[in-house]
Amino acid sequence: MEHTPALEKKLIQFSGIKPTGSLTLGSYLGAIKNWTELCEEYESFFCVVDMHSITIRVDPALLRRNAMEQLAYYIACGLDPEACTLFIQSHVPAHAELSWVLGCYTMFGELSRMTQFKEKSAKNADNINGGLFTYPVLMAADILLYDTDVVPVGEDQRQHVELCRDIANRFNGVYGETFKLPRAILPKVGARIMSLTEPDHKMSKSDDRDPGSVLLKDPDDVIMRKFKRAVTDCDSERCVRYDPENKKGVANLMSIYAAVTGKSFSEIEREFDGKGYGVFKPAVGEAVCGVLRPIREEAGRLLADRTYLDSVCAAGAEKAERASRRILSKVYKKVGFLPRPR
Numbered sequence: 073m074e075h076t077p078a079l080e081k082k083l084i085q086f087s088g089i090k091p092t093g094s095l096t097l098g099s100y101l102g103a104i105k106n107w108t109e110l111c112e113e114y115e116s117f118f119c120v121v122d123m124h125s126i127t128i129r130v131d132p133a134l135l136r137r138n139a140m141e142q143l144a145y146y147i148a149c150g151l152d153p154e155a156c157t158l159f160i161q162s163h164v165p166a167h168a169e170l171s172w173v174l175g176c177y178t179m180f181g182e183l184s185r186m187t188q189f190k191e192k193s194a195k196n197a198d199n200i201n202g203g204l205f206t207y208p209v210l211m212a213a214d215i216l217l218y219d220t221d222v223v224p225v226g227e228d229q230r231q232h233v234e235l236c237r238d239i240a241n242r243f244n245g246v247y248g249e250t251f252k253l254p255r256a257i258l259p260k261v262g263a264r265i266m267s268l269t270e271p272d273h274k275m276s277k278s279d280d281r282d283p284g285s286v287l288l289k290d291p292d293d294v295i296m297r298k299f300k301r302a303v304t305d306c307d308s309e310r311c312v313r314y315d316p317e318n319k320k321g322v323a324n325l326m327s328i329y330a331a332v333t334g335k336s337f338s339e340i341e342r343e344f345d346g347k348g349y350g351v352f353k354p355a356v357g358e359a360v361c362g363v364l365r366p367i368r369e370e371a372g373r374l375l376a377d378r379t380y381l382d383s384v385c386a387a388g389a390e391k392a393e394r395a396s397r398r399i400l401s402k403v404y405k406k407v408g409f410l411p412r413p414r
C-alpha cells in the first residue's frame with residue numbers, strides 16, 4: 073500500500089495594526105513587509121485591531137473608514153486573502169473573551185511598566201482609561217488564540233510580545249500546557265524608522281498631517297517633498313555615513329534606503345561617496361516612491377470594490393472564528409467554567 077507522509081504542519085504567524093490613522097512607511101517597513109515575506113513559510117493570521125483603537129477618543133465614522141482602508145492596504149501590500157486569514161478583530165468575539173481571562177493572570181505591576189502605556193498616558197493625561205492600561209492583555213489574547221509561534225512587529229512592540237509570553241507561561245504553570253510561547257520577529261533593517269523631521273521620535277501614524285511621517289497613501293510629489301525636507305545632521309562633513317549615534321537623521325534615511333533597496337550600509341556609503349545630502353535625500357525619496365506607488369494604486373482599486381472587501385472580511389472572520397474557538401474552549405474548561413448544556 074502506498075504510504076502518504078503526514079502533511080507537515082506549518083508554524084503560525086500572527087500580527088495586527090490598529091486603525092488609528094493612515095499606515096506609514098514605518099508600519100510597512102517595520103511590520104507588513106516582513107509579514108508578506110514570512111507568508112510562504114508560515115500559516116498566517118493578520119488582524120485589523122479596531123478594538124485597540126478606542127483606548128483614545130476616535131470618531132466612529134473615521135474608525136470604520138480607517139479599518140476598511142487598512143484591510144485594503146494589507147491586500148495591496150501583497151497579503152493574499154486566499155493564502156492567509158485577514159480579518160477585523162471586533163468580528164471575532166473570542167478576542168474580548170480570552171482577554172478577560174488573561175487579565176486575571178496579568179499583574180498590575182507588569183502593566184504599569186509598559187513603555188507604551190507610560191508614553192500614551194503622558195500624551196493623553198485627561199483620558200488614562202482602563203483600556204489603555206490593559207491594552208497588552210487584549211494583544212496577548214490576539215496572539216495566543218491562534219497558537220501563534222511568531223509575531224512579526226517593529227521594535228516598539230517587542231515588550232508587549234514579551235509580556236504575552238510571561239502571561240502564557242504563568243497560565244501554563246497553573247493549568248498545564250495550554251498556550252505556545254510566541255516570540256517577536258523584527259526585521260533586520262527598519263525595525264524602528266524615525267520621523268523625518270524629528271529623528272529622535274518614532275515615525276507614527278496618529279497624526280496624518282505630520283510632515284515627518286510618510287503615509288502609504290501619500291502621492292509621489294508629497295513623498296518627494298517630505299524627503300527633500302528631511303532633517304539631516306549639522307555635521308561639518310555632510311557625507312553619507314552610517315553613524316546612528318552622531319548622525320541620526322542620515323542613519324534613519326540610510327535605514328529606509330537599505331530596507332527598500334536591499335542594499336547594505338557600506339554599499340550605500342560607496343554609492344553616495346562625495347555626493348552630499350542634496351543628492352542622497354531625493355534618491356531615497358525616489359526609491360520609496362518606487363515601492364509605494366504600486367501599493368497605493370492597488371489599494372485605490374480595491375477600495376473602489378467594497379463588495380470584494382466585504383467578502384474578504386466575512387471569509388476572514390469565519391476562518392478566525394473557527395480557529396480561535398478551539399483555544400478559547402480549552403481555556404474555559406481549564407479555568408473551571410461550567411460547560412453550557414446543549
Ligand code: ATP
Binds near residue numbers: 090098102
Ligand atoms: P500610533 O501612532 O497610533 O500609536 P503607530 O504608527 O505607532 O501607531 P502601530 O499601529 O503602533 O503604529 O504599529 C503597527 C506595527 O508597525 C507594529 O508592529 C509596530 O511595531 C510597527 N511600526 C509602527 N511604526 C513603526 C516605525 N516607525 N518603525 C518600525 N516599525 C513600526
Ligand code: LTN
Binds near residue numbers: 087090
Ligand atoms: N499593539 C500593536 C498592535 C497589535 C498587535 C496585536 C501586534 C494588537 N494586537 C497582536 C501584534 C500582535 C501595535 O502595533 N501598537
